[in-house]
Amino acid sequence: MTEKLVDLILKAKPITSVEPGDFEEVIENGVLYVRQDVYDIDQQCGIRGALELYSLVESFPTTYITGLGWSYEELEKAREKLKKSLESYVDPRYFEELPERKFADGARPLEQDELNEVVPYKKGEN
Numbered sequence: 001m002t003e004k005l006v007d008l009i010l011k012a013k014p015i016t017s018v019e020p021g022d023f024e025e026v027i028e029n030g031v032l033y034v035r036q037d038v039y040d041i042d043q044q045c046g047i048r049g050a051l052e053l054y055s056l057v058e059s060f061p062t063t064y065i066t067g068l069g070w071s072y073e074e075l076e077k078a079r080e081k082l083k084k085s086l087e088s089y090v091d092p093r094y095f096e097e098l099p100e101r102k103f104a105d106g107a108r109p110l111e112q113d114e115l116n117e118v119v120p121y122k123k124g125e126n
Helices: 036-044 050-059 062-068 072-086
Strands: 009-013 026-028 031-035
Touching: 009 036, 009 050, 031 036, 031 050, 036 050, 036 062, 050 062, 050 072, 062 072
Parallel strands: 009 031
Antiparallel strands: 026 031
16 A cells, blocks of 8 residues: 555635635645635634644534534535545545544443442432
């Protein structure tokens, strides 16, 4: 397997369309160019690369929905297009779904038989 780029530098390009649902991404010489309004949001969030951009779109979609005035469906369309653009530059494992975690923040979920043992707290009792 050929090694793929870890990340692409992020830069702005002029907006060529007012059509929502498109970051207007172009990749040239290790640089991901996105429309200026998207780039402005990225700068406010400290985003410097393509993987950070994709991660922010995935994790905090309202950042772009609010900042661009798009609907969730329009952002989802832009995310899918961005993903397709990045697939030839990024290790495909980056886009794989992570398995569901069994433990969150160090807390172990209760098993079914343990749920029956939980006694509600009553004020004044120790």
